[in-house]
Amino acid sequence: MEAVSSGPHPASGFLSSFKRRLSSTLKFQWGVYSKPSPANTLEVFNLFCFCLIIGAAIGGLLHVWMVYNLNYQPFPSMVVSSTWGCIIVLLLLLLHPVRCVLSISVPSLGTKQGRKILISTALVIVVTSCIPNMTRNLSRSVDMIKCSSHSTAERILASTSQVSNALHDMKDFIKTIPNIVNSDRFLKIEQNVNVEEMKRGIRNASARLKAEFKAIQDTLEVTGHVTQKVIASSFIVLLLGSSVSYLVRYLTDLKHDNVCQTGRLQELLRARGVEELPEAYRKRLVRTRGWRMTQIELRRCLWGGTILGFYCLVCALVLGLDHLIYYVLQTSLSWTQDIPEVNTIISLRLKITILIIGLIRKPVGEMNKDYRYGILLLPPDCVRPLSPPDPSVLSTTAALFLTALVMILGEVFSRRIRRKICSSFYRDREEERALYLRDKILLKLEDEGKIS
Secondary structure, three states: OOOOOOOOOOOHHHHHHHHHHHHHHHHHHHHHOOOOOOOOOOHHHHHHHHHHHHHHHHHHHHHHHOOOOOOOOOHHHHHHHHHHHHHHHHHHHHHHHHHHHHHHHHOOOOOOOHHHHHHHHHHHHHHHHHHHHHHHHHHHHHHHHHHHHHHHHHHHHHHHHHHHHHHHHHHHHHHHOOOOOOOHHOOOOOOOOOOOHHHHHHHHHHHHHHHHHHHHHHHHHHHHHHHHHHHHOOOOOOOOHHHHHHOOOOOOOOOOOOOOOOOOHHHHHHOOOOOOOOOHHHOOEEEOOOEEEEEHHHHHHHHHHHHHHHHHHHHHHHHHHHHHHHHHHHHEEEEEHOOOOEEEEEEEEEEEEEEOOOEEEEEEEEEEEEEEEOOOOOOOOOOOOOOOOHHHHHHHHHHHHHHHHHHHHHHHHHHHHHHHHHHHHHHHHHHHHHHHHHHHHHHHHHHHHHOO
């Protein structure tokens, strides 16, 4: 019986070949992108295509951000984003440091600067959504109170007309009695209340109060939009500024962020016969491919978590206040609507008798009449629907803070990635930094007497 030899599966062979080709292509592309100047026409073409893709992506993100977050018009946003996209393509194509700064800005989003952007975004969303909503609900409540007061005042003023009607009816009734010739001698009716003037004063006061609340609400909305634009622009500038500052310190200061135990450093130490690091450097140096965190990195994470918790508490208080105001006002509105109408009755009971010969009383007329009017505390036409809190604000804010929390845990690795990007752009400088760290380790070993 012949033995059938089983060779490698065609699919696995194709997959491994694809991975090798993809890895070599990415390494070649990154080498061209991180190189100070391209060596031939192929590298120039690849660099131009890569910079064009980056510029188009940044321009598209800028357009979406301006239209949907900063509330700009689409056409001006398209012009601005297209202009900046072309500028970025030219800068990336011509300037090697700009490519490095833009590259280290991406992992910088996972560091303190990135958390600042997320926290500021959460604060702006909460402030621009919750505070105007609270102002809107309070303004509507004041409008309902004004409308209710106006309606109550009108009904109270209308009650004076009922009293006047009762007096006029009584006067007319007296005139019907034949024995009384002229009732004006003892019954005079005067009404010195200017009802229309009082109504006009109430309307003017209500209009002034409504205009003041409208002005405050408009001011808060405009201030919120301006603050959102200023803060967002400021933190983008700070992000790029921090990337530039990191690159400058990387190139000018050999001590800056030189705490990584790289493969090149181990090769340099083994060439001098050093196989084991000193105790101090074993705790201080970080393996670039490991998961271990130093004590400094742990303290930095704890401090970042504390600051994040403080800002989270501030946002939670504002969100809670928005929900509390809506709940209290909605409960008060429901309670007020359940109050029944107050009905008032003016009863007029009049009986006139005459005395005959000083002994006999003879009734000559009798009047029984009721005058009704009602006062409703909150008429239906005065009810204004309250604006409930936007549930998307709570979910968006929670997602931003959760992302910031994850970024605190990943900040260590973002810093390591940022350093590796700089080392790939400036290989000669990385060699100098490795030599500097090697000399310090050798000096420490000489002080300890382990090498001579």
